[in-house]
Amino acid sequence: xxxxxxxxxxxxxxxxxxxxWTLADWDGFLDGLAKLGYDMVMVWPxxxxxxxxxxxxxxxxxxxxxxxxxxxxxxxxxxxxxxxCPNTIGNAEAARYTYQxxxxxxxxxxxxxxxAVEVEAFLAGRRRQFAAVAHADALAIIDSDPGGYIGxxxxxxxxxxxxxxxxxxxxxxxxxxxxxxxxxxxxxNRFWAKAVANPDAAAHMWSDWTADEFPETLxxxxxxxxxxxxxxxxxxxxxxxxxxxxxxxxxxxxxYGVIEGEPVFPLxxxxxxxxxxxxxxxxxxxxxxxxxxxxxxHCLQLPHIYLFAHIARGGTxxxxxxxxxxxxxxxxxxxxxVAAWGALDSQDPDRQRRCAAAxxxxxxxxxxxxxxxxxxxxSATRFLDDLCANLExxxxxxxxxxxVAAGTAVPAAIGQALARLRAYGARTGFVDAYGGPxxxxxxxxxxxxxxxxxxxxxxxxxxxxxxxxxxxIFPRLLDAMDAYCRGA
Numbered sequence: 314x315x316x317x318x319x320x321x322x323x324x325x326x327x328x329x330x331x332x333x334w335t336l337a338d339w340d341g342f343l344d345g346l347a348k349l350g351y352d353m354v355m356v357w358p359x360x361x362x363x364x365x366x367x368x369x370x371x372x373x374x375x376x377x378x379x380x381x382x383x384x385x386x387x388x389x390x391x392x393x394x395x396x397x398c399p400n401t402i403g404n405a406e407a408a409r410y411t412y413q414x415x416x417x418x419x420x421x422x423x424x425x426x427x428x429a430v431e432v433e434a435f436l437a438g439r440r441r442q443f444a445a446v447a448h449a450d451a452l453a454i455i456d457s458d459p460g461g462y463i464g465x466x467x468x469x470x471x472x473x474x475x476x477x478x479x480x481x482x483x484x485x486x487x488x489x490x491x492x493x494x495x496x497x498x499x500x501x502n503r504f505w506a507k508a509v510a511n512p513d514a515a516a517h518m519w520s521d522w523t524a525d526e527f528p529e530t531l532x533x534x535x536x537x538x539x540x541x542x543x544x545x546x547x548x549x550x551x552x553x554x555x556x557x558x559x560x561x562x563x564x565x566x567x568x569y570g571v572i573e574g575e576p577v578f579p580l581x582x583x584x585x586x587x588x589x590x591x592x593x594x595x596x597x598x599x600x601x602x603x604x605x606x607x608x609x610x611h612c613l614q615l616p617h618i619y620l621f622a623h624i625a626r627g628g629t630x631x632x633x634x635x636x637x638x639x640x641x642x643x644x645x646x647x648x649x650x651v652a653a654w655g656a657l658d659s660q661d662p663d664r665q666r667r668c669a670a671a672x673x674x675x676x677x678x679x680x681x682x683x684x685x686x687x688x689x690x691x692s693a694t695r696f697l698d699d700l701c702a703n704l705e706x707x708x709x710x711x712x713x714x715x716x717v718a719a720g721t722a723v724p725a726a727i728g729q730a731l732a733r734l735r736a737y738g739a740r741t742g743f744v745d746a747y748g749g750p751x752x753x754x755x756x757x758x759x760x761x762x763x764x765x766x767x768x769x770x771x772x773x774x775x776x777x778x779x780x781x782x783x784x785x786i787f788p789r790l791l792d793a794m795d796a797y798c799r800g801a
Contacts, residue, residue, distance in 0.1 A: 314392065314565065314603035315625050316353035317346055317618075319611070320575055322417050326742035328690035329579050329610045332359065332374070333413050339381035341687025342611065347389040348685060349622040354385055355605065357396035358446065361459060362420040363412070364403040365438025370411040375445040382449050394451035394491055398460040399473045399498070400424040402438050416745075418780040423462055426469035432476065440480045447484035452477065453491035453545065456530065457501030458518060463509065467526065470498035471533040478538060490542040492534060493567070494551040497526030512776055527554035543602060552599065566600035568592070572608045572617040577749030578787070579610035579741045581703040583654040588620050589630035597625060610741075612690045613699060615642070616654050641683040643693055649675045653700050658750070662708035669704040672697055702740065706733040710754040717758045724801035730755070731794045738787060746774050746783035759794070766793045766800075 319331045327333035334342070343354070358378055363371050385391040404422035407415060424435040454474050462469075478490045496504070500522035507520075531554055534542065543563040546552050555564045569575075571591050573582060597604060606621045608614045619638045624630070635654065639647035653668040680693040689696045709730040716726035734755075738744075756774065759767045770793045773782050 314353045315351050315622060316355055316392075316394075316565070316603065316605035317351050317611075318396075318567075318605055318607035319354060319356045320607060320609050321357050321359050323576060323609065323743065323745055324414055324416065325579070325744070326740070328612045328695075329741045329743070330413075331356075331611065334377075334381075334690075336377050336380055336384075338690050339377070340384055341690060343381070343385050343389055343391070343687070345685050345688035346618075347391065349619060350626050351606075351622060352390065353392045353394070353603075353605070355394040355396060355453060358442075359412070359415070359417070360439065360442045361398045361401035362403050362407055362415055362417045363442055364407045365434065365441060366408075367442060368408050368412070370413070371442075372445070374412040375442070379445050379448070382446060386448075386450070392451065393449040394453045394489075395446060395449045396453045396455065396493070397439070397477055398455055399470055399477075400426055400432075400435065400462060400465075401460050402435055416781075416784045417459070419784055421459060423460065426462055426465045426473055432473070436476045436480050439477055440483065443481050443484060447481055447488070449485070449488070451489035451491050452481040453493050454478075455493040455495055456498045457496035461498065461501045461505050463502050463506045465498065465502055467498050467530045468533060471530065471537055474534070475537050487541075490538055491545060491565075492531070492542065493545045494527060494554075495547065496522060497530065500526050512779060524550040524553070527551055528557050531555065531558050531560060545605060546600070562601055564600050565602035565605060566596065567605040567607070568596075569607055572606050572621055573610065573614045574749045575607065575609040576745065576747050577609055578747040578751035579613055579743050580707070580750055581613045581654075581657055581700065582750070583616045583657045585616070585620055585630055585633065585635075588617055589624060592621065592624045612688070612696070613703075615688055615696075618688070638685070641685040642689060642696075644681050644683050646672075646675055646680065646697075650700070653704060657703060657707060660711055662711045665704040665708040665711075669701040672701050672704075699740075702733075702737050706730075706737050707750075707754075709733045710751075710758075714754060714758045717761050723762070724798045727759075727794050728798045731791060731798065734791060734794075738791065744785045744787045746786050756790075759790075762797070764797055766796050769793070 321332035324330055324332060328338055382393045385393050401421050401423055403420050407420035410420065424431045426432065454477060456470065482488050496518050503521055504518050527550060543565060544555060545565050545567040547567050547569055552564065555561055568591060571588055604625050616635060620633055623633050635651050636647045639650040649671045653672055656664045656668040659665065676697050682693055713726045713730045716723050756771055760771055770790045773786055776782050
């Protein structure tokens with residue numbers, strides 16, 4: 314199988330954030346995926362910050378998702394999996410927000426696995442959430458991030474999983490369970506204990522973890538979870554655990570972040586050597602059930618979405634034809650589009666600006682679209698405008714880093730980057746914390762200035778003890794940049 318994960322955690326504008334997609338968006342996206350060879354879609358519908366009694370906007374979203382599941386299964390022969398976390402559901406704040414605008418960490422509550430009363434109420438809520446969409450083929454449950462409960466055991470994790478699987482199968486008895494292996498339940502709970510005890514410390518999810526978490530959890534699942542079930546693996550330790558229990562036939566590879574990291578600021582990327590370097594033939598052949606891709610902002614990551622499918626289906630970087638792919642998107646514009654993709658991560662601001670100008674010069678008032686037009690989410694001009702905006706933003710970030718390194722004209726460079734960031738931020742609507750290229754090219758550059766106002770915001774990107782601090786942090790950073798320029 315060749316799958317695509319649709320991640321809905323971060324709330325920003327359509328069509329950038331998957332939680333905002335219309336049925337027409339889903340139709341086009343699924344059609345494009347199918348034509349590239351994808352035959353599975355996995356969606357996280359954010360049950361985990363949705364009220365136990367879904368609101369009208371939640372029910373509207375679930376109705377749209379239900380129709381999208383139908384389209385995927387019937388029109389494209391795809392398998393569809395839904396994602397849930399082990400013990401998280403909406404809190405008292407959740408009903409105040411619409412589905413599209415709900416901030417995850419503000420609206421999440423973690424259920425105590427040791428409380429029979431809390432677990433019973435949690436599973437009753439899950440049944441109400443599952444009801445409209447349980448015709449999906451599978452339910453995937455992750456073992457960490459989000460979720461967890463300090464001091465909870467893996468036995469309790471498997472019990473939570475079993476309860477959710479039973480709730481899902483009460484609507485769809487043939488549904489598959491997928492164990493999404495990540496940090497491991499007890500490992501993750503130790504991480505959270507450190508993060509809460511010292512919120513200012515840089516606790517890390519992979520610190521102090523033990524690999525024996527996985528074979529022991531799998532053995533409990535073998536005992537307690539009826540077939541059919543399978544697993545998503547990321548790390549070698551996951552593969553080794555599955556092999557140790559003769560479960561290789563259940564193993565689907567999920568190399569998270571190859572197309573796009575998460576959480577990241579929504580920037581276009583085109584680093585084909587990185588994608589090809591990770592998706593080696595040897596790694597692909599080790600996973601008998603296939604491979605799953607993921608993206609946070611699918612409409613921006615088209616070259617990587619194409620390349621991932623090409624390599625997963627037996628191709629190589631050398632046989633990839635980005636020109637032919639671009640021609641299937643926008644006939645007649647493939648040459649400037651491919652040149653622009655190549656310039657995105659070039660660190661050459663003059664080249665980036667030239668490519669943006671070439672796109673604008675070549676674009677007709679009403680561009681023709683090709684058979685992969687569904688990947689454009691209803692607007693060729695939006696896609697081309699985004700491409701130009703990304704090129705020009707990345708160019709100002711290169712200029713900013715050079716100014717900081719030289720120690721000259723720093724306020725002017727920050728001001729130019731700020732103008733681009735405000736415009737592009739308003740375009741996408743993204744307001745939360747991020748890693749990825751913007752973190753490297755903006756946050757790390759600003760940290761070198763040792764400005765108290767900037768540092769105060771930059772430090773909040775790392776305060777894991779209370780993730781709510783990171784909601785809305787991007788506008789705060791822009792305001793701090795503005796204050797720096799005015800005070801310089």
